[in-house]
Amino acid sequence: MKFKTLIIAALMAVGGSSCNTKSFLDINTNPNQLPTSLPNYVFTNALNTTATNIAGNTNGQGSNELGFYWSGQWTQGNGYIITTSQFAYQFTNGDFNYWDTYYDNLEDYQFVINNADANNQKFLKGPSKVMKVMLFQQLVDLYGNIPYTDALKAAAVLAPKFDDQKAVYAALITALDEAIVDLKANPFTGGFSTSDIAFGGNITKWVQFANSLKMRILIRQSKVAGMESYIKTEINKIVTEGSGFITGYDAAIGGPSFFQPAAGQLNPVYDRWGYNETGAKRALNNYPRPTKFLIDGLKAAGDTLRLKRIAYAIGGENGNTPGVSTKAEIAANYAGTPFGASSGYLPANTSSVGPSLLVKGDYNRPYIIMTAAEVQFLLAEAKQRYSDVTLPNTAKAYFEEGIVQSFRVLGANTAGAAAFKGSKIENYDFDSSTDKLAAIAIQKWIALTNFSGLEAWAEYRRTNLPVTPQSIQVPDNKRPTRLFYPNTEGGSNSANVTAQGTIDVFATKLFWDVD
Template sequence: MKTIKLIKSTLLALSIVIMTVSCSDFLDVNDNPNDPSISTPSLTLPVAQTDFAALNARTMTYVGQFFMYNWATPSNWSANQDYPRYNITTTFNTGIFETSYVAIFKNLTYIENYEDATGAVDYSAYRAIAKTIKGFQYQYLVDIYGDIPYTEANLRGANTTPKYDDAETVYTQVIDELTAAAELALNLPGNAEDPASQDVIFGGDMNRWAQFANSIKLRMLVRLSNTGQDAYIKAEIAKIDANGAGYITEDVTANPGYSDNTDKQSPFYGFFRNPSTNSQTDRGDYTVASDYTINYLTGTDDPRRERLYAPAATGGAYKGVYQSTTLPGTGFTSNDLSKVGPGLLVSHDQDQNIMLLAECLLLQAEAVQRGYITTGNAKDLYNEAIEASFATLGVPNAVTAAQTYYSQALPNVSWDASPNKIEAIITQKWVALNGNSSIELWVEYTRTGYPAGLPIPAESGGVRPVRLLYPASEIARNSANVPTLTNQDAFTKAPFWK
């Protein structure tokens, strides 16, 4: 039996990766971009973006994949014990909270507040970018933790014990910030500094930043669908329509110059493959497909199966296993099962996906179906989303293959054959975001309960988590402000929008 000693907190591992990536050839600088006191927005922005991409690619996707039953662990490894047991404690995946505040928000706040001493350079483009990324990450912190530090956060020495703001209030304020970010991106002053290549996501294309801000805002507004705030949702979507930028038209990705060197690979790829040799990391060997997901993709004749998963080393079949810490050995080892596939692990320098076009199109389809967006056709958007998913995963002849797929008269595959359109949309999102931004799948399941019939591990106690607990490190240093929670609250205290 192979065993590994898993670090309870992912912060140390993430920080090592982040620091090394930040010192890649692309980001080599004389000043230290991780110390804002001696940096500038042009040096700090790519560091913040790289940290942001890595956190979402690794920890947040890994949590989402296991909570949504896409991945499992083979019988010859004792890794990932906490996942099938849903052992949600104050030491479970703390890097989501800690890296957001300690690295990402610290640098983005520095960018927002920076003023050129000479007054000759305007950094409005950088501020618009910082606001947009903060909006993306703050949304997930509310979705995952509830109340969080916001109004007093990121003040460094001025306030090291910030208060916790009400989750719904943070949501509303973040929506306002995204509105402002899109407006700023579209209306820069004439002397605004062009981020250009220092922007490792859009290369300084501010219209695309406005589209991204609008898309994140739409996701937040759709998240409020159960709260009885339809008038507010429609009014905020009208503001999106008014700025004229629309929504993203291609996958949002980051690439600061990933390379085939230690700790410089594209972060998702580097989770599963070693540099230079392309051999499996331990994680690449102990992360395998779940039986439910393989069976679902096979049963719906979905060619994305061959892109999301690889055939088993032994026998060449596509095979998954149920989530458990007590699997039988025969037929359930890592070589017997499908691992992460070629549509997700493309190359060491692959772009790191942040938000897929498929997700945004499905958000629009839901908004149309619910009457929030009054233009467009929900069915067309749904079908376009499936086509975009096929293209992202590299399915051969993607559009034709997608059309063949969604023409099957199957519920949650064909729009017309789906009696519950929202269920169809969320089920397709579950497939499209497998291995990409997968934390979104868990949050959407909490909101909607779809996909229906998703298994729960036998060792979990029969209830899926609806939130994470605040990290022990935060409780220790900010005990007067951190909300008091029990381990059971991870399963009962749902987000405000539930």
Template sequence: MKNTIKFIFLLICTLVVSCSENYLDVNKSSSSPSSATPDLILPAAQKNSADMLYNADILNGSGDSFNLIGSIFSGVMSDAGDQVWYEPEQQYLIINTTYQRIWNNTYTLTLYPYHLIENYEGDNWDNYRAIAKIMKTFHFAMLVDTYGDIPYAEAFGRGANTQPVYDDDKAVYDAIYEELNKAIDMIDNVPDGSLSVSTDAMFGGNMELWQQFANTLKLRMLLRQVNTGADLSSQYNEIVNNGIGFLNETASINPGYADQTDQQNPFYTVFGFVPGSTTSPARNHDATRGNEYFMEFLKDNDDPRLSRLFLPAEVDGEYRGVPQNNYDNFYRSDNTSALGEGLLIGSTQPLQVMLGSESIFLQAEAAQRGLIPGDAGALYKAGIEASFSELGVPDATTEATDYESSAFNNVINWDLAVAAGKEIEAIITQKWIAGGYISGFEVWMDRVRTNFPSGIPIPQGARNTTFPSNLLYPESELATNSDNVPSQGSNAAFDRHTFWMQ
């Protein structure tokens, strides 16, 4: 498997389009389908999905990603005091070039291959097409969440239309939600003799898990909209009554990661160590630290995940975080805590797309709000246990039970949360701990949606007194499609303009 990633890259370059600055360029006409079959395109598309989450500019190793920006804006990640890697993000300095790679490369490197699969002309590819629909929804939803209105209906016809219109964000959400329904039905009605999904690097061709992933994505999208006042009861009833269920395990991708150059897990590539070494740091390793608020929360509540998420500081063996945007030498790399073994397992570790704990916490929140049936408290406790297991806490079941039952904090102990009326805050706080470094984008969106955890401080020297909710449309769009790019005010990164950010 060690050469799988290199093979995938060469394959997609040679069979889809040439490897140039137009690599998988969305400007390619959708009327000119690829000569590569879906089984060859799928693993490359999935690899690109993983890169987009954790290293959107994988070819240059910048580390810009949905996970990184989300981890910073959700108050989880900080910069070491002697590094100055994440200063603009921590200052809330957001301009039209801020993380623009996640826009550009989501369309070109990620969505377009799935578009090719979905529109491939040939029989017996319905399972592949269903996967493509699900993954397109996954990525389109993230773009809507991050920017608001986006190109959707005309997104893949730029060969004939170099200036695609921007579609209303709510309309895009509704459309991609229906795409999930179509994908689920497509899997249910796959004709006999259809090809097995032998090259699926995510669920190994298990289409039942793909349906559960789609159903869980639907739940995530519905909960995004809890503050809009929309009556979504029929949708909630449907995701419960369709009999599919929700994910009970982590959705992850591993196309054959190896301890070699350009073949490592992208998270490990950015935050871990160079190939062949456990001591030579990767580019962001020494800079990346926990926010002091996050780490103190773990310490104050004797959270066993602390030693899985972080290492003791080299100087004195203390667990020490960094206040965001504080470049005092006291918070230098060797006097603060690096990422721990629960995050940096090794070059070949799978790349998480959705944590099993997130799925459980989504169900807990929906049950607590009365949107789906279920025991919110039992789901909450199960989510904590899943998080302990995901981070490799020894004797996870016992430790999770002891943590939840003995904690004095009313956003940890469920009975205390119920007594204080803080059930939703408790659920979101535990999602924040479980996914802060792994699903940073999701915990950022939860903070935007719920304002929990409410005590996260605004960084010193920040350019705004509230935390960011959106990114700005990229400079590349302003240069090439200015007639269609929606106007944005000077406070657009903070004005919660996406339709569900009420």
């Protein structure tokens, strides 16, 4: 595991002052290498780092991007040399190393937890614990067994042992319970809410986010034998706690008061695939392309309102009218690229990632880490699978609200969601759908598009839905089930990596991937 050395010469007294969030995006400033480092500064920087690690930026690909590809939502635009590691699945332990950046980020949150009390900043402990859970779950979903109980102990444990992935999942539920206790006991004080670039110091929203992450963790295990009683008990505990879930808003990092029109200070999505600080197109602007499978499916269902937010029409965004396609926005002008295609599908005749994600000049959007739509579909699945849980609404009601929230976050008119009620369209009209769980899974997949690629890939592995085409680059039907442990960990913690056995990325499934 890669360790970060936090050099702390002195801890300054807080004195009731708040931090200037804009300073954290100064590319010449790293709070973890300053002679003094207060928890509130590290916390703000940690949140920003989380967004960058998941989204990626000009320095490299984030975990969400890989998920968009491997869940069948995006593919590579023609005009670039085909990336065989992603589309022919020719990758090794030297590719896709999210491990080091994730653990590096986790050490930031652990630093905040370790130093919050001494600096009268207890209000940062709960949020940091919630963020740790989110990142640890994503690490499990990428790699399986990981260091957990021995992790984040710096020089005290230089070769951390690996914990069983199922045990880590169980520990994360307990960690969220502890985080909620901290959150309720320690509201933000003074002006320190500005250090929280996720929820602005709103404790209720932090608790709702924690409950939403619990649902994600619990439902991920829904196909694992012997888990039903545990999952139902934990869901009922969430209902009893009473704070609810993120509803009508999304968990997001940054925003207009944080991201700035300067190099290194843009929203990371905008920075990687959109434009630079002067509005010039990035070199990767035409790289991610919505798949033919995605676009054809939306068109077939008459789901054109979401289609026009997920993608631009062929030819891309009109640079003179940001957020609007160059071609007329009619269904016939939307065309996807077959997954893994390396020729024949250029920007002039295919659609690009749409205004729900990229609009020229819109450099300061919050970076979404969990949508309310996803949460509604989690609740729908919970109620459909476990009808006796104490969730108050029906599976149908949660399903239909999930579609509404998907319209909302995409920027489509939410009234359009009502058109699918009673439409008889399979996987859109709940009553007419022959397999309710399949309908929930497919609608969740659509709702995750452009926002949560890693989650979409995890859910694809768990449900095998939707049935997406194989990459043109791959002659058989094998697909990755996980990543290799990175060579950096193999070099510094070789005995514990070796103890995990031989990893076959096409056959060594994660514990929740049972089909």
